[in-house]
Amino acid sequence: MNPLRQTFDEGLSELSDQLMEMVDRVIEVYDNMFTAIRTMDIDMARDIIENDYTINALETSINELGNLLILKQCPVARDLRTIITTIKIANELERLGDYASNNALYIIKTVGDNETFRSHFLSYVAPLSKMFYTMKTAIEEESMEAAGKVCDLDDDVDEVYQKQIMTFINIVGQKESVTAEEAARAMLVIKQFERAGDHLTNIGEEIIYLAKGERLTLN
Amino acid sequence: MDTAFKIENLKVAYGETVALKNINLELYPKSITALIGPSGCGKSTFLRTLNRMNDLISICSISGEVYYHENNIYDKQCDVIELRKQVGMVFQKPNPFPMSIFDNVAYGPKRQGVKDKETLKQIVEKALKQSALYEEVSDRMDASALSLSGGQQQRLCIARALAMEPEVILMDEPTSALDPIATQKIETLLDDLKKEYTIIIVTHSMHQAARISDYTAFFYMGELIETSDTNTLFSLPKKKQTEDYITGRFG
Numbered sequence: 001m002n003p004l005r006q007t008f009d010e011g012l013s014e015l016s017d018q019l020m021e022m023v024d025r026v027i028e029v030y031d032n033m034f035t036a037i038r039t040m041d042i043d044m045a046r047d048i049i050e051n052d053y054t055i056n057a058l059e060t061s062i063n064e065l066g067n068l069l070i071l072k073q074c075p076v077a078r079d080l081r082t083i084i085t086t087i088k089i090a091n092e093l094e095r096l097g098d099y100a101s102n103n104a105l106y107i108i109k110t111v112g113d114n115e116t117f118r119s120h121f122l123s124y125v126a127p128l129s130k131m132f133y134t135m136k137t138a139i140e141e142e143s144m145e146a147a148g149k150v151c152d153l154d155d156d157v158d159e160v161y162q163k164q165i166m167t168f169i170n171i172v173g174q175k176e177s178v179t180a181e182e183a184a185r186a187m188l189v190i191k192q193f194e195r196a197g198d199h200l201t202n203i204g205e206e207i208i209y210l211a212k213g214e215r216l217t218l219n
Numbered sequence: 220m221d222t223a224f225k226i227e228n229l230k231v232a233y234g235e236t237v238a239l240k241n242i243n244l245e246l247y248p249k250s251i252t253a254l255i256g257p258s259g260c261g262k263s264t265f266l267r268t269l270n271r272m273n274d275l276i277s278i279c280s281i282s283g284e285v286y287y288h289e290n291n292i293y294d295k296q297c298d299v300i301e302l303r304k305q306v307g308m309v310f311q312k313p314n315p316f317p318m319s320i321f322d323n324v325a326y327g328p329k330r331q332g333v334k335d336k337e338t339l340k341q342i343v344e345k346a347l348k349q350s351a352l353y354e355e356v357s358d359r360m361d362a363s364a365l366s367l368s369g370g371q372q373q374r375l376c377i378a379r380a381l382a383m384e385p386e387v388i389l390m391d392e393p394t395s396a397l398d399p400i401a402t403q404k405i406e407t408l409l410d411d412l413k414k415e416y417t418i419i420i421v422t423h424s425m426h427q428a429a430r431i432s433d434y435t436a437f438f439y440m441g442e443l444i445e446t447s448d449t450n451t452l453f454s455l456p457k458k459k460q461t462e463d464y465i466t467g468r469f470g
Contacts, residue, residue: 002469004467005467074426075466076429077454077462077465077466078462213454213455
């Protein structure tokens with residue numbers, strides 16, 4: 001292989017490694033976030049917030065390397081799509097990291113709140129975890145099938161979200177011990193879960209674009 | 220869609236060496252088609268078949284059909300002089316004649332029998348304006364063409380081709396000997412010229428092909444591997460060979 005192409009391939013490989021590191025980091029953050037919700041572990045929640053910068057730093061690094069590869073290698077065809085989709089996926093992952101931080105902050109700020117809502121948050125563990133791990137497979141294998149599945153799984157998250165909105169409204173009406181402020185805060189939390197599903201779907205769409213070269217809107 | 224050229228089962232050989240194998244391709248009017256591929260793939264040979272420049276090579280043998288509009292240019296009845304008047308050519312290295320700027324551009328029309336000085340002046344002026352050179356040379360039309368810079372010489376050669384009022388301009392790596400600024404001027408010029416002319420360009424620069432052409436044809440080892448509109452070929456090539464070539468995996 002020509003040496004310049006080899007240098008380019010090494011750059012693409014580095015980009016891919018950084019993306020997978022970011023994927024693993026975000027998955028770990030969500031696992032920790034749900035554990036913190038379950039156990040009301042304030043320290044763990046604080047760690048999530050304090051370490052969010054590592055996810056942001058990876059996104060910056062991916063952007064810089066991607067820009068450099070475009071600048072120096074003038075990529076076309078799949079090479080160009082690989083770089084563009086990696087940059088876009090990194091952006092989605094960064095947002096996912098932010099949502100986890102926001103929810104970790106909720107855990108810290110609501111230690112004394114009524115626990116009624118908190119138990120509902122764990123309903124997102126199963127559908128979101130499934131989406132995260134399928135997303136990882138889709139990226140690792142550049143699999144259109146897995147990417148399509150990620151998009152399909154978002155329906156499960158949306159379904160939980162829609163049901164919980166009504167449940168939360170009813171709880172406020174039925175339980176005197178629950179304040180409207182607590183309900184509003186809890187609504188913000190589940191909105192972040194619902195948005196997390198949307199961002200994962202966006203990642204699925206990016207993988208499909210990488211594989212097919214066509215933009216599909218599955219969100 | 221209208222076609223300027225329709226090529227059917229074209230085969231070209233130099234003695235025993237096959238240069239082009241069974242090429243089928245349509246070239247569209249008032250657009251730029253880029254021919255890309257590694258050295259020796261047959262793209263320049265293909266370009267030269269379009270105005271029968273290969274006739275000048277004694278060992279070259281050609282079979283198949285090359286229709287320019289409705290007429291097969293390899294028919295015995297084809298007027299090759301008239302064909303080359305309609306299908307002009309610009310070469311890799313600027314090759315101005317050792318004469319004045321004016322005479323370079325007027326050379327073709329004069330050979331075609333235009334004698335009236337005012338008419339010649341109009342032809343030269345128009346061609347130089349079309350090639351975006353007029354403003355740079357209007358005050359020194361009698362100066363030697365060899366005194367011009369490389370980029371200016373190449374635009375002069377384009378003006379010389381345009382003076383014959385062709386319909387098609389064939390270009391064999393017209394910017395490979397030029398610096399980036401001169402290259403940019405030629406590319407801008409081509410983008411303008413395609414409104415009136417059909418341009419077929421051989422280029423080794425993939426990015427030049429992507430930048431300026433409407434259609435791209437990829438040749439490899441004498442075969443036409445893939446052709447499509449340029450956006451598609453450079454974003455979603457159908458053949459692996461094409462993808463490997465444009466992404467620098469071989470060649």
